[in-house]
Each structure stands twice: as structure tokens, then as C-alpha cells.
Amino acid sequence: MGWLKWKWIPSLVFFLFLLGAWQIVITSFHVPLWLLPTPTRIAQALWETRQLIWSHTLTTVAETTVGFALAVVFSLISAGVMVLSPWIKRLIYPFLIISQTVPLIAVAPLLILWLGYGLLPKIMIVMIICYFPITISLIEGLELPDPDYLNLLRSMGASRWQIFHIVRWPHALPLLFAGLKIAATYSVMGAVIGEWLGASSGLGVYLTRSSHSFLTDRVFAAIFAITALSFLYYALISILARLALPWIQSKNHDSH
Amino acid sequence: MGWLKWKWIPSLVFFLFLLGAWQIVITSFHVPLWLLPTPTRIAQALWETRQLIWSHTLTTVAETTVGFALAVVFSLISAGVMVLSPWIKRLIYPFLIISQTVPLIAVAPLLILWLGYGLLPKIMIVMIICYFPITISLIEGLELPDPDYLNLLRSMGASRWQIFHIVRWPHALPLLFAGLKIAATYSVMGAVIGEWLGASSGLGVYLTRSSHSFLTDRVFAAIFAITALSFLYYALISILARLALPWIQSKNHDSH
Amino acid sequence: STSPTPATTKPPTVVNLMLDWTPNTNHTGLFVAQEKGYFAREGLEVKFIQPSSSGNVEQLVAVGKADFGVSHQEQVTTARANDVPILSLAAIIQHNTSGFVSPTSKNILRAKDFEGKTYGGWGLPSEDAILKALMQKENADFSKLKMINIGESDQLTSLTKDIDLTWIFYGWTGKEAELRNQTLNMMWLKDVDPALDFYTPVVITNEKMIQSQPELTRQFMQAVSEGYQYAIKNPTEAAEILIKNAPEANPDLIRSSQAWLSPRYQADAAQWGIQKSEVWERYAKWLVERNLLPKMIDPSKAYTNEFLPEANS
Amino acid sequence: MGLSLRGLSKSYSSPQKNLSMEVLQPLDLEVETGSFVSLIGPSGCGKSTICNLVAGIESPDTGKIFLDGRAIQGTLGNVGYMPQKDLLLPWRTLLENVLLGCEIMHKDRLEARVEAKEWLNQFGLSPFSEHYPHQLSGGMRQRGALLRTILFGKKTLLLDEPFGALDALTRREMQRWLLSIWNRTRHTVLLITHDIDEAILLSDRVVVLSRRPTRIIQEFKIPFPHPRDPDELLLSNVAIGLKRQLLDLLIH
Amino acid sequence: MGLSLRGLSKSYSSPQKNLSMEVLQPLDLEVETGSFVSLIGPSGCGKSTICNLVAGIESPDTGKIFLDGRAIQGTLGNVGYMPQKDLLLPWRTLLENVLLGCEIMHKDRLEARVEAKEWLNQFGLSPFSEHYPHQLSGGMRQRGALLRTILFGKKTLLLDEPFGALDALTRREMQRWLLSIWNRTRHTVLLITHDIDEAILLSDRVVVLSRRPTRIIQEFKIPFPHPRDPDELLLSNVAIGLKRQLLDLLIH
Numbered sequence A, B: 001m002g003w004l005k006w007k008w009i010p011s012l013v014f015f016l017f018l019l020g021a022w023q024i025v026i027t028s029f030h031v032p033l034w035l036l037p038t039p040t041r042i043a044q045a046l047w048e049t050r051q052l053i054w055s056h057t058l059t060t061v062a063e064t065t066v067g068f069a070l071a072v073v074f075s076l077i078s079a080g081v082m083v084l085s086p087w088i089k090r091l092i093y094p095f096l097i098i099s100q101t102v103p104l105i106a107v108a109p110l111l112i113l114w115l116g117y118g119l120l121p122k123i124m125i126v127m128i129i130c131y132f133p134i135t136i137s138l139i140e141g142l143e144l145p146d147p148d149y150l151n152l153l154r155s156m157g158a159s160r161w162q163i164f165h166i167v168r169w170p171h172a173l174p175l176l177f178a179g180l181k182i183a184a185t186y187s188v189m190g191a192v193i194g195e196w197l198g199a200s201s202g203l204g205v206y207l208t209r210s211s212h213s214f215l216t217d218r219v220f221a222a223i224f225a226i227t228a229l230s231f232l233y234y235a236l237i238s239i240l241a242r243l244a245l246p247w248i249q250s251k252n253h254d255s256h
Numbered sequence C: 001s002t003s004p005t006p007a008t009t010k011p012p013t014v015v016n017l018m019l020d021w022t023p024n025t026n027h028t029g030l031f032v033a034q035e036k037g038y039f040a041r042e043g044l045e046v047k048f049i050q051p052s053s054s055g056n057v058e059q060l061v062a063v064g065k066a067d068f069g070v071s072h073q074e075q076v077t078t079a080r081a082n083d084v085p086i087l088s089l090a091a092i093i094q095h096n097t098s099g100f101v102s103p104t105s106k107n108i109l110r111a112k113d114f115e116g117k118t119y120g121g122w123g124l125p126s127e128d129a130i131l132k133a134l135m136q137k138e139n140a141d142f143s144k145l146k147m148i149n150i151g152e153s154d155q156l157t158s159l160t161k162d163i164d165l166t167w168i169f170y171g172w173t174g175k176e177a178e179l180r181n182q183t184l185n186m187m188w189l190k191d192v193d194p195a196l197d198f199y200t201p202v203v204i205t206n207e208k209m210i211q212s213q214p215e216l217t218r219q220f221m222q223a224v225s226e227g228y229q230y231a232i233k234n235p236t237e238a239a240e241i242l243i244k245n246a247p248e249a250n251p252d253l254i255r256s257s258q259a260w261l262s263p264r265y266q267a268d269a270a271q272w273g274i275q276k277s278e279v280w281e282r283y284a285k286w287l288v289e290r291n292l293l294p295k296m297i298d299p300s301k302a303y304t305n306e307f308l309p310e311a312n313s
Numbered sequence D, E: 001m002g003l004s005l006r007g008l009s010k011s012y013s014s015p016q017k018n019l020s021m022e023v024l025q026p027l028d029l030e031v032e033t034g035s036f037v038s039l040i041g042p043s044g045c046g047k048s049t050i051c052n053l054v055a056g057i058e059s060p061d062t063g064k065i066f067l068d069g070r071a072i073q074g075t076l077g078n079v080g081y082m083p084q085k086d087l088l089l090p091w092r093t094l095l096e097n098v099l100l101g102c103e104i105m106h107k108d109r110l111e112a113r114v115e116a117k118e119w120l121n122q123f124g125l126s127p128f129s130e131h132y133p134h135q136l137s138g139g140m141r142q143r144g145a146l147l148r149t150i151l152f153g154k155k156t157l158l159l160d161e162p163f164g165a166l167d168a169l170t171r172r173e174m175q176r177w178l179l180s181i182w183n184r185t186r187h188t189v190l191l192i193t194h195d196i197d198e199a200i201l202l203s204d205r206v207v208v209l210s211r212r213p214t215r216i217i218q219e220f221k222i223p224f225p226h227p228r229d230p231d232e233l234l235l236s237n238v239a240i241g242l243k244r245q246l247l248d249l250l251i252h
């Protein structure tokens, strides 16, 4: 439980302080509920609709997990291909950059139009959002090992594949995990955008319905659930990274 | 004109080929215009509404530029403070991570509710989107110079501020520019989300109106304009980076 | 009654008007009032703002970020039941011109046929209730209708693909279907239950506005009213005014929509904009009976005709 | 037989002015099987380039390289190459690093491990076999790299300044190690060094290279028999005379 | 007067088992003003630690450091320190790097530039003053670092293996440079080296340190007068005798 360390205590205290301040300001200024609810109201809404939120969360988790996994698979394939063939890289790389500038919220409705209202378009949106940071960091990691390492292995007569899995891949792992963390942070947002644009269940649906019913406390409950879910993914990836990178782990430990 | 190099020719050819294929598929399968327009139709829509697009673009440019600039200012201040005071960093850093997991599209309507629908909420959204990547990379850059450099300067009796501007800052510059590039890529999307939720002009407004009038060719024209604008920002930052980092420039040139 | 004040003597009062959606023929009268100078004559400078479909006009008007807005009786009712202090000043269209549509090829003629079908909606709480009521009347099983939320997507295209029926405003989406030669079966909401012949859309403002600036409200409504009257009398010219103000929209759609909608603004009412208490009461009761409102609202506080101009003007 | 370079030349293109820079003039060199030859020469003269050519990482512009009569220029995996940097992979423990060659050659894992552990023991590295490189001192890392090169199992070794980064004492120890290993195994060794004492101590023959473009200025036979006593040898008059000669050659 | 260390001790805590590792036992050392003292000792014995203490980057556990009678332990900016790595800032040209000290001391820019250019000229670095460090060879970088230390303008210099990464020839050149500069300026120098020849060639006194925990085993006076002739000096019998003594001491 690395994240439950003493050093986070001040942050936690600060967070509770902020919540308290929020509560006091709202109640003392009589801000109406539909404008900004108090933390206790939000907690109450969370508790009252916990079953509803839970069932919506399951949908979102399914979309996010599948989309994320697919993004990882595609990243591995395309980064691998681009690293093994510089020619293909030169062909595709500019599109990677440009694709990132295409506004997702404008394209998402089209995706839904083409792919229907099932899980598919949300999975696609999550995948698109996650694909870029993972691929970019993976390519960088696979390409940047010290050429001296590569030459050493070449001098030993290692095959391309051996060089890949002995040098390039372990060298790319830390960067890959950095990319995965970013992707995890954004993945839930991708699913919510997708659901917002058309779905029958999911946290995005819960969010829209609450907002259309002027239930601002539930809107905040939805925001809380989405944030918590994203953070959970982030924490999971962080723990996975610790396990997968023992040498980095030992390095950081030694130097502190 | 570094980006107009021979090495991008294959990509360009490939891009034109894709456009051609798109055109042929649409026309030969008689896909209706409102489902997916041909590239020529999109180009036509771009040309016909060029003045309209231009005026909407100006609004978006204004929002993006101001939001981006503010994000840079806040990043500089907060990263500076966090680097100079590790205590404050420990207090704030977790919130930085968590803030990134808060779903912007859920919070954006609230922002508009609190700030009105003028330029302000869009600028805020752009700022929030840009702030994170800039700050994270800046902090990393400012914190990670080889401690031997810091010790060397300390041994010379340099002040904190001298160490900051002689070592930390130049060391952070390449990472800062990497963060700026990411921020530039996302900034336009932030403005479009803001406009989508309530505005009287901007590319997001053009996009929604076209979409609600079932003018799919103009929807694509809008997507094109947004992409082009984002890419322009990206290119600008890249050029700026070259000018600001002569030593990296010379390094890359030497090693190729 | 109001006496026109020359715009030259006083600087105009700035007024923010928030639409409910992309500029469309529901808004024609507003743009006419702008173009023809009715607002200016009343000493007003009106700024138009447009949200996306999931916008929050009601809250924005309630907090005063917008002075006036375009909304719907359903939203106003739900909002008031949640203590959001807004009210309706005029019904833009006298009768509900919305309804459920399905492609003719699917042969959905009655609510009984909804079973086993997919409905694509806006994510409004009232949708479930209306469809449920509709189906119960014919002893159909509501649980067999699949509900999905289609948000921003093109409803007509969705009808050809993933969904079987949806809820449209005939004056806009129905007209687009005609332009596309897409034939639809329409089930008008007003025919389902008299309670569902509610006002959609309406002009709204907040309670503070009518209390603190009744004169401004009256001036504003005077101009709006004249704008719609012009649109009723001159559909062709009104359409061109809207086209000028909504350059992003499809002019053909606007023209055909305007021709259809102009006679329906006022319809059988004595005056444009008039609202009846029973319409507000009926609909709110209907919702309360189905547990869709946290509490019954006071209809007399939800709307007012007070700011409409005298009938003879 | 052994390793022989015939008429090897190599130029690099200088990026700025599209000029080509001649590094090796046609160069001939013989390293007989089982002999120990040192190359010594000014910085930047092309010593590492020669190693890269023999290891097959780069190809010569002209000329051939023969290993036991077989032309091997441009082919890989023929010799054991220990580059100047230790290049231990940071994500592998010392043992895994040392086993790298066996893995690439698809040798039997278990057998290789047993052999590697025995060698690690001899090198005084047993307690550190599960350590990552950053947990080792410079000397340990360099010993690991040498061990990796030896365990790769080739009869011919290229050692490019193998002890460059070590302090005087560790360096002396390593030189003794290398000497004792070589006495047992009699590899064919081409050693690059900038330390004249080291060259005299270890080699059968020392080859002195000129500044760029590089040619061989002179060769010295080192007349001491094997096995050698390092402590006495270097302070002997013959060694001091050789050293003075070598220095003169390198300076002028 | 000069630099004097009195009863200096320092321990590091070992992270794994919360054990503390004693690096310096109480240690006394005098470096008279204008004299050149070399420290020599096995790797990891604490030589760099001594430098860090004198430079003020770290604080001693016990003991004091006096510079011309003033206690300076834990205070910064008193001596010119050249660490083992060259540590030229990659984003500054050679000239800007060399001027680092003047910038930190807020000296007059123009004057400093003129002086720096003259020194660069003397060091044979004039044509490279606008180059970035990665465009320089290792020798040039190290000369730049030495120049930066000298231009910092302190009378006392700490040089931690200043020529560690150089090949034999460049190293010889650099030693001559240092010798000739010192002959002119007569800085108080504390030099750390692992090269016995270098220590003999440059110093007035060589101090030999033991393995950890470190104490002084022995001191040697080097009896050659200044200015010295490097070529002859090292091959003289006195030097060879000293070298043998030093070696014996370090090995056993």
C-alpha cells in the first residue's frame, strides 16, 4: 500500500479542510442547491443512488477496460512496426500527430452514427484517446536506447528480434508505463464523452439525466464517481509499474 | 521552413492517396451526403463558407491564445513555487494528479453557469486543459538536473535564484517545450468544448450549427479547420523550440 | 402601453438572450425583432447566445447570467419543482408540434407496435413517463421498449440504422426528412393525451427580472411579440431574415420549415404567446401522478401573460 | 592463422561540409592465434573504428578481414567484443548480464548458469550476482563486462580500453586477472589501451598507431616470457627502456 | 596558514539496515599556502568526501576546516572546486561556461570576457569558444572545466581527479599545463588522483590514505625543485624509487 504513506497526510488534511470550507460557505451564504450543493448533500446523493451508480459504473468500467486493452494492443503492434521499419514510421508518424489535433468531441457523434449506440463506439473513443500517449511514449522508448547497447548485441550476432526483446523492450518499459498512466487518466473521460453522446447506461448517462433533472447534487456525485474511477486506474497502473520494473524500484530506494 | 522537407513527401503522397480512395469509395457506393461527404464536397464547403469560418476562427484563436498564455503563466508560477518549496509540492501535487481525472465535459457546464458564457469560461477551460501537461513537464525539468551540477554551483556560493536560472531553468526548457506542444495540441479542443456549451461565435458554434442543420459537409469543414488550427499551434511551438534551444539544435544536426 | 423612445437619446440597455438550441425557425421572431429594429426601438441591445442541446439555459437564466431564454414547458416545470426561480413569459408555438416518428418501412402505427423496438431519446426524465403512458393505454409492455440516449447525433440518420423511433420537432427535423425524401410515420404528442399538448418552446426569464425590471421585460416582450407577428404574416421574408442570421444552417430547410411553422405560432389563440393555466396545471399533475416531479408546482407562478402587449397593438 | 586485417580503409563523411574524413589508410595487421597484441595511439586516431570493423558493426570501405582464413568483414558474431563502456544492461542482474551471450547463442540455460556462477566466484563477484548494475562499483561492473565477453565463448577477443575508467589499484588487479585467465585459455586477444605500462605488461606485441589518417608507425615485441610477474616486470630496466621508446614515439 | 583540516569525521547512513558507515575517522591534514598536495588512496575510501567537506557541499560530523585561520566548514564559495566530471553546462558555449564563476560573483562582464578569452587562447581553445560542450573532445572539455575553476578566482583549488577520463597523451599535456600555470600563480592546491606518476610529477607532498574508515597512512615529500622537467623527472631513479614505495604502500 505504497500510496497510503505518511507523506500524503498533509494533502489529506488539506483536502478535508477544503471540503469543510466549501460546506461552511454554501450553508452560510444560502447558495441554492441547484447552483452548488454542499459536500454532505453530495455524499448523501452518492449513498442514496449507490445501486444506480454502481450499475452505471459497471458499464463504464467495461467500456474503459476493453478500450484501454485494445489501445495497448494496437500501440504495441504499431509501435513495434514503426520501430522495426523506419520507412513505415516516416509514412505514418505525421498522421499520428495530426490525429491528435482532430477534435474528438466533433468526431464522436460521427463515430456513433457509423457504429451505432452499443458499446462499440465508446470502446473506440476510449481506444482513440488512449492510443496516442501510449504509442508516442512506446516509440520513444523503443527507439532511444543507447546505440552502444544495440551495437554490442549486433556484434554478438543477435537477431533483430533478440535485440528487440533484450534491449529495446526493457528500455521502453518505464516510458510505456508513463504513457499508460496518462492514458488511464483520460480513459474514463473518453467513455463518458461517448456515453454522453448516446448510450443507455454508463456514468455519462447518469450524468446527463441528473443534469436534465436539475439534480445538481447527483451531477456532483457522478463527477465524484468518474474521478474516483480514473484515479483507481491510475493507482493500478502505478502499482503494476512497481512490480514490472524491479530495477527502477531498487534504484529509487537506494537513492533515498 | 523545416517542416517542408523532402522526408515528408511520402506522407503527403500517402495522404493524397487516402483522400482519393475516400472520394472514389463514396461516389461509387453512392453514400448519401448527410452520412459521409466526399473530400471535394468538404473542400467546396470550406471555400463557400470561408468568410464565416474565418470570423468564427478569430474568436477561437482569441480564446485559445489567452487561455494558453494564462496556462503558461500559472504553470511557471506554480512549478516555480513547488520546486523552490518541496513542502508545498507535497501538499499540492496529489491535487494536480486528481484534477486531471476530473471529467472536463462534466465540469464545463458548471463553469459556464458560474462564469457566464462570455469568453471567460472558454479561456478557463483552455487554461485548465493546458495547465496540466505544461506544469508536470516543467516540474520534472526543474527538479531533475544532475545533482552534481547543483552541487557545483552551490560550491561556488551561488544563490537559490542563481541556481534556478543558471541550471534548473535551461535544463527544464526542452521538457517545457514538449509540454507546450501537447498543450497546444489540446488547446483548440478545449475552446471548442467551451463554445459547444454556449457561445455566440467560434468554431465550436459553427460545428454545432452545421450539425443541427444536417450539413455534414460543413461539419467536416469545421473539423478540418479545428485540426488545421491545432496543427498550426503545434508547428509554431516547434519552431519556437528550435530557436530557443540552440544547443539541442546543434546536437541533432551534428548527429545526423 | 409603451411609447417608442428614440435610440439616439439614451444608450441602449444590453440584454442577453440565450437560445435553447442552434438558431432555427422556433427563433424566427426573435431574429426578426433584431433585424427590423424592434429591440432597438425599445431601447434594447440584444445579444444572442447559443448552447448545445444539453445546455443549461434554465440555470443560466435563473442566476441572471442570461436575462431571457428560450426553454420548454417540461424544463420549466421540472426546474420549478426543484426551486429554480424561472418562469415563462410567452408560448412561442401554441400547440405541441413534436411527436414520435419512425420510418414508414418499419410499420409502427400504434403504441402497441413499440414492443421490442428501440427508442432513441434526449435523456430527459419525462420521456420514459410519456412513452410508458402511451404504451399502457394500449396494454403494451413498456419494459419491452429499449431506451437509449442519442444526445448529439443526427436523429434521422440514426432512424435508418440503430433506432426505430425517436422524438422530433416536426417543424425542423420532420421538414429535413421531407427534403431527404425519408418517409416517416408521425405520432403527435398532442393526440396522445391532452396533458401532453404543452407549450414548447417558451420564452423564459427569472423572477427577479419581472420584479425589479418589469418595464424592461415589457419592452423586450413587446419587440418579441411584434417579431413573431411579422413572421406569421410574412413567412418568406422572415425566413430570409433567419437565413441571414443563421448562415451556418441550410437555407432550404429554413424556408420549408418557416412556411410550415408560421401559421402555427399563434394558431387558434387570441394573441401570439398567450398561455393558459390549465395547460400548465394539466401537465404538472400528469407528471406528479407518475412520480416524475418531487412536488406539485404552482402553475400561476410558472408563467405569466402580464408582459405580453395589449391585444390591440 | 588467427586474425588478419588486409588493406583495411575507412572514411567518415563529415556532416557540415560534405567532406569525407579519412580515418584508416589501407592498414595491415596480423594477430596470430593465441597471441596477445596491444594497439596504442593518440585519441581519435581510429582504434575503436578498427574494433568496430572487426566486430562487424561497421563495414570497411576497402580491404578484407580474415579470421582463421575466412573473410569475415561485415559479418557479425565472430568475435567476443568488449567495448570501452561496460554496457551492462541496467534492467538485468549481474548474473543475467553475464549470461547474455549464452542467451543469444541459445545455449542450455542450466549449464550456462552453473558455469557462470563458477566464474563469478573466481572473479570475486559471487555475493553480487543478484545485484543490478547501478548497485555495483565501477570495478565490479568492468569485471562483469569482461566476464560476459569471455563467457560468450569466442576464441578471439577484442578489448577496447577495458580498464579505462578504473583507479590505479583496481586496474592493477584487473590486469592480473586478465593475465591469469589468458595464461589458462590462450585466447587470441586484440587489446586497445592508452596505458603504456598496461600494454607492456600484458602483450606479446605492441602496435603503435599514428594520428589520423592512421597507419602503423612501429611494432614492438615484448620479450618477457609467460607467466609474468607484474610487480617486478614493470620496474625492470628492459620495461623502462621500452616505455621510454614508446613515449618518444607517441609524443613526436 | 593555508588550508587545514582538524579532526574531521564523517559517516553515511546505509539505507538498507539503518547502519551507519564510517567514512572518515578523525582526520588531520595541512596544506600550506602556495603548496601543492596530492591525495592518493583506494577507490571508495572517501577522497571525494573530503573535497565535498572542504567545498562546503556537505558538513562534517565532527571537526573543523580552517582557511587562512577562518573556520569555513559548512560555508560555501571559499575555494575553487573542480569535480571529477567536467560538468560543463550543455546549454552554454565554452566561453559562457568558463565565465560561470564571474557571473555568480557578479564581476564586470566585459572585463571578465577579455580575461577569459586570453586564457582560452593560452589553453589552445580560442577557436572553440563558441562551441557547445558536446561539440568538444574530452580533453577540451576537461581543460574548459579547469579554466572555469581557475577563473573563479580563488587562491585555493580542489581538483578531484581532474584528468581521470583522458588518454595518456592528452593527460600528459594537461599535467604540463597545470604545472606551468601553478608555477606562475602558486595557488594552494589539493589534488586527488589515482595516478602515482601524476602525483609525483606535480606535488610538493603526496598523502596516502587507507581503505575505509580512512586515515592517513603516510606522507611523502617530493624532493624535486620547481620548475620541473616532466620528461626527465619521472624516469629518474628518485622518482622510480618513490613510485615503488607508493605502490607497496597501496597494495599492502
Ligand SMILES: Nc1ncnc2c1ncn2[C@@H]1O[C@H](COP(=O)(O)OP(=O)(O)OP(=O)(O)O)[C@@H](O)[C@H]1O
Binding pocket: D012, D013, D014, D023, D042, D043, D044, D045, D046, D047, D048, D049, D050, D212, E167
Ligand atoms: N560515426 C562516425 N561518423 C563520423 N565520424 C566518426 C564516426 N565514428 C568515429 N568518427 C571519427 O573517426 C575518428 C576515429 O574515431 P575512433 O572512435 O575510432 O577513435 P579512437 O582511436 O577510438 O579514439 P579514443 O582513444 O578517443 O577512443 C574520430 O576522429 C571520430 O571523430
Ligand SMILES: Nc1ncnc2c1ncn2[C@@H]1O[C@H](COP(=O)(O)OP(=O)(O)OP(=O)(O)O)[C@@H](O)[C@H]1O
Binding pocket: D167, E012, E013, E023, E042, E043, E044, E045, E046, E047, E048, E049, E050, E212
Ligand atoms: N551520499 C552518500 N550516501 C551514502 N554513502 C555515500 C554517499 N557518498 C559517498 N558515500 C560512500 O562513502 C564512501 C566514500 O565515497 P567517496 O566518493 O568519497 O570515495 P572516493 O574516495 O572519492 O572514491 P573514488 O576514487 O571511486 O572516487 C563510499 O564507500 C561511498 O559508497
Ligand SMILES: [Mg+2]
Binding pocket: D047, D048, D049, D084, D160
Ligand atoms: Mg575509442
Ligand SMILES: [Mg+2]
Binding pocket: E047, E048, E049, E084, E160
Ligand atoms: Mg571520488
